Amino acid sequence: MILTQEQQAILDGSKGETMAKVMKTIVMYGEAFEAEKLVPITSKYNHLVTSFGLKVMSPVYDLMQQLLDAGVASGQNFSVDPRPLDKNVPANILQNLVFNKFMYTKQDFYEKQLKELGLMNDKAFTCTCYMDEVGNKPQKGDVLSWAESSAVVYANSVLGARCNRNSGIIDIMGSIVGYVPYFGLLTDEGRKATWIVKINTTKKPEAQLLGSAIGMKVMEDVPYVVGLDKWIGAELNDSACAYLKDFGAATASNGAVGLYHIENLTPEAVELGEKLIAEGAKEYIIDDAELERVQKNYPVIWKNPDATPKLCFVGCPHLSLQQLKDWTDKIEAELKKNGKKKVIIPTVFTAAPEVLKAFAKTDYEARLKATGVITSYICPLMYMNNPLCKKMPVITSSNKLRTYTSARYYTDSEILKIITDGGK
Amino acid sequence: MKQFQGRIITPGEVTAEAVVTTQGFNTLASFQMALQFGDKEVKCGDQNNEELHGKPLIGKALCLPQTIGSTTGGLVLYCACAMEKNPACMLFSNHVDSLAAAGAVLADVWVDNVSMPVIDSLGDEFLNYVKDGMKITVKANGIVEVDG
Numbered sequence: 001m002i003l004t005q006e007q008q009a010i011l012d013g014s015k016g017e018t019m020a021k022v023m024k025t026i027v028m029y030g031e032a033f034e035a036e037k038l039v040p041i042t043s044k045y046n047h048l049v050t051s052f053g054l055k056v057m058s059p060v061y062d063l064m065q066q067l068l069d070a071g072v073a074s075g076q077n078f079s080v081d082p083r084p085l086d087k088n089v090p091a092n093i094l095q096n097l098v099f100n101k102f103m104y105t106k107q108d109f110y111e112k113q114l115k116e117l118g119l120m121n122d123k124a125f126t127c128t129c130y131m132d133e134v135g136n137k138p139q140k141g142d143v144l145s146w147a148e149s150s151a152v153v154y155a156n157s158v159l160g161a162r163c164n165r166n167s168g169i170i171d172i173m174g175s176i177v178g179y180v181p182y183f184g185l186l187t188d189e190g191r192k193a194t195w196i197v198k199i200n201t202t203k204k205p206e207a208q209l210l211g212s213a214i215g216m217k218v219m220e221d222v223p224y225v226v227g228l229d230k231w232i233g234a235e236l237n238d239s240a241c242a243y244l245k246d247f248g249a250a251t252a253s254n255g256a257v258g259l260y261h262i263e264n265l266t267p268e269a270v271e272l273g274e275k276l277i278a279e280g281a282k283e284y285i286i287d288d289a290e291l292e293r294v295q296k297n298y299p300v301i302w303k304n305p306d307a308t309p310k311l312c313f314v315g316c317p318h319l320s321l322q323q324l325k326d327w328t329d330k331i332e333a334e335l336k337k338n339g340k341k342k343v344i345i346p347t348v349f350t351a352a353p354e355v356l357k358a359f360a361k362t363d364y365e366a367r368l369k370a371t372g373v374i375t376s377y378i379c380p381l382m383y384m385n386n387p388l389c390k391k392m393p394v395i396t397s398s399n400k401l402r403t404y405t406s407a408r409y410y411t412d413s414e415i416l417k418i419i420t421d422g423g424k
Numbered sequence: 425m426k427q428f429q430g431r432i433i434t435p436g437e438v439t440a441e442a443v444v445t446t447q448g449f450n451t452l453a454s455f456q457m458a459l460q461f462g463d464k465e466v467k468c469g470d471q472n473n474e475e476l477h478g479k480p481l482i483g484k485a486l487c488l489p490q491t492i493g494s495t496t497g498g499l500v501l502y503c504a505c506a507m508e509k510n511p512a513c514m515l516f517s518n519h520v521d522s523l524a525a526a527g528a529v530l531a532d533v534w535v536d537n538v539s540m541p542v543i544d545s546l547g548d549e550f551l552n553y554v555k556d557g558m559k560i561t562v563k564a565n566g567i568v569e570v571d572g
Contacts, residue, residue: 025533032433032525032544049495056460059506060499063534103460147495167498167526184522219448219492220521256448256492256521301471385456403472403493404453 001030001181002037010177018070022173029170030181038179039186042143043161045120045136046078046175047129049147049168052382053084053107060169061106064113067176074175077118079129079136081148082318082350083107084382088374090311090346095388103386117172125377126352127151128245128318130159133354140267143186145174149258150249150317150400156259158236158244160267162186165220165258185222185258191268192278193224193261200287204231206411207243208399210286211250213294217284220256224277229264236265238322246398249317253400301406307393308345312419313380313407315350316398324351324359324375328368334420335371342372343419345395353377381405425571428550432566433520434532436541440485440512442558442570445475446551448492451523454481455500459509466509485560486511489551491524501527505538513562516544517551543568 003011011027013020030038050060067073084104091099115122120136127148129136138144140160146152147166155161164184166174174180184190195218199205205228214223232240244262251257261269261276268276314327327349335341349368351359356375359365368375384394384405394407395418402409410418417423453470457463458481465480491497501524504510510531514524520542528542541562550568554560559571 021533025529028529028533029522029526032520032529033522050499054460056507057499057503059503059535062506149493149495152495165495165522167523167530168496169499169502169530170526171495220490253493256490256523299471385460387457387461403450404456406471 001027001035003027007038007179016070016072018066019072022072022176025170025173026177026179026181030183033181033183035181035183037182039143039182041076041145041175041178041180043138046074046076046171047136047146047148047151048078048080048171051081051083051125051379053104053110055103055105058106061110061113063169064117068113068116072176073116074118074172075178076175077120078175079120079124079126079134080114081125081127082377082379083125084379086376086378089348089376089378089383098386098388123353126318127379128320128352130154131320131352131355133321133358134352143180145171145180147171149252150245153248153252153258153260154245156185157248157261157266158241165256191259191276192222193276194221194278194281195223196277196281196283197223197225198283198285199225199227200285201291202288205286205291207246208250208397209291209295209411211247212254212399213286213291214284215251215253215255215257216294218255218257220258222259222261223257224261224263224269224281226263228262232265234264238320240265242320242323245317245320250399253403298402298409300408302393302408303391309393309395309418310346311392311394312345312347312415313350313394313396313398313401314347314415316380316396316401318355319349319351321355321358324349324368325362325364328364330416331371331373331420332367334416338421340420344422345419347373347419349373349375350378350380351375425569426553428546428568428570430515430543430546430566430568433525433542433544434528434540435564436513436539437562437564438512438539438541439559439561440483442487442554442556442560443476443479443481443484444487444551444554444556445473446489447473447475448490449473449486449488450493451491451497451500451527452494455504459500459504459507481511482509483512485513485515487515487551487554489518490516490521495523497523498526498530502530502535505531505540506535508538510538510540513541513543515546515550515560515568517546517548518544520544
């Protein structure tokens with residue numbers, strides 16, 4: 001890798017030993033991908049994936065403290081993934097004991113570190129930092145040092161920013177030195193599609209199911225999706241963006257997709273069309289039967305597969321304001337149809353704190369509350385990340401949550417039926 | 425015995441028993457429960473990986489195509505190394521991915537007294553040949569010996 005004089009000096013210790021180690025980390029990371037240079041980060045804000053003060057992650061907090069003690073904090077402020085805990089979310093005595101006395105004992109300590117390192121504000125905890133209400137929305141062409149797989153794939157694909165699938169810690173280290181290695185999704189070549197995915201379904205495919213199918217097929221490659229605009233339109237409006245948010249999160253968690261192109265919709269696909277498709281691209285055709293096959297193959301690891309669900313999570317990644325409103329309308333209508341007033345399964349909808357604040361300014365909030373649904377800012381994955389939840393039958397329409405926990409996946413319409421009428 | 429030449433991501437020499445996955449290795453899903461709840465064997469917790477689910481990972485030669493999943497993957501690997509609960513080495517048939525590379529580099533630069541050699545680009549033939557339980561020797565020059 002060829003470094004500028006300034007970069008080489010930092011590597012050689014001109015800004016101290018810790019800064020030299022940070023630079024060494026970024027250079028070695030780049031060399032693993034034959035990056036020839038480092039390029040400046042151009043986004044206003046960074047986004048970090050590590051939001052949780054888990055006792056077991058002490059090595060991470062020790063490292064953060066090393067950075068703070070050496071005074072090498074980032075010049076960029078940042079948002080960070082959701083907090084792991086919220087008293088509003090149902091939990092029994094044992095769960096609360098495990099959460100508060102065993103698992104997340106470092107939460108306050110770590111949040112103090114985050115503030116010192118440059119957290120945007122105390123509400124900047126969400127995986128959907130790019131929502132207008134949150135305000136960390138990069139411009140097309142911006143170079144980022146983000147982590148959080150669902151945010152990275154959204155920033156690359158829907159916003160046209162440029163970011164690799166950086167890991168936690170690498171995210172802040174790039175931001176501290178102000179540079180990221182130039183490889184992969186930062187390059188024009190790396191943004192070319194090596195898969196053409198043809199959507200031949202007879203109805204609008206479920207976003208998180210379609211994303212899962214594509215993620216498991218293409219893994220880390222870039223897919224160029226043809227035929228989806230028929231179902232979600234050719235305009236990046238609220239509805240299409242929410243769909244792509246959920247779709248992308250599933251491609252990233254069920255596979256390792258960092259960028260997708262949707263023909264006639266996402267910015268680079270609109271600009272460059274089929275020029276984005278690399279020579280020799282493979283083909284994957286998705287029809288109704290393929291989506292059914294994918295869903296049927298998800299393992300059910302509940303002790304009793306026929307158990308009645310005890311909890312339902314919707315909002316991984318966090319819901320948009322419009323999604324909260326749409327769900328409110330649908331639940332009200334379904335309850336009315338079934339002659340019920342409240343959901344019959346404890347149900348939690350998760351969204352960014354600032355999105356929930358905006359939701360609270362509408363009459364929808366009281367209406368959703370009246371249905372018995374709880375809203376929260378937490379990360380459902382962090383909530384379920386313990387052995388007690390493994391024994392608990394939790395349902396979700398998030399394919400990301402399904403991937404990492406024992407939660408069982410259902411489509412949005414199946415979830416609606418289950419929470420309003422037991423799925424009958 | 426068969427030899428495979430790979431590319432060194434982080435250096436080192438080690439001999440260990442192979443555990444093999446032919447599908448993407450989901451780092452968070454594989455390590456999260458074991459690290460959090462003190463599983464001494466660090467058994468793989470990824471329910472979607474039938475080849476590895478429930479198998480011990482600590483001290484093993486983890487043979488894989490690439491890692492997948494959450495971008496916490498690199499820091500999870502870093503923590504596994506800092507807690508000395510890491511595989512003995514990671515051997516990739518494909519080019520290393522960004523999350524695994526991050527974990528390997530973070531451990532190499534920031535963790536003292538722990539070595540986890542990471543070798544990539546060993547090729548499809550490597551992953552077709554190696555099986556669970558085979559003896560693996562990683563040499564300093566990036567050669568991986570597989571002894572059936």
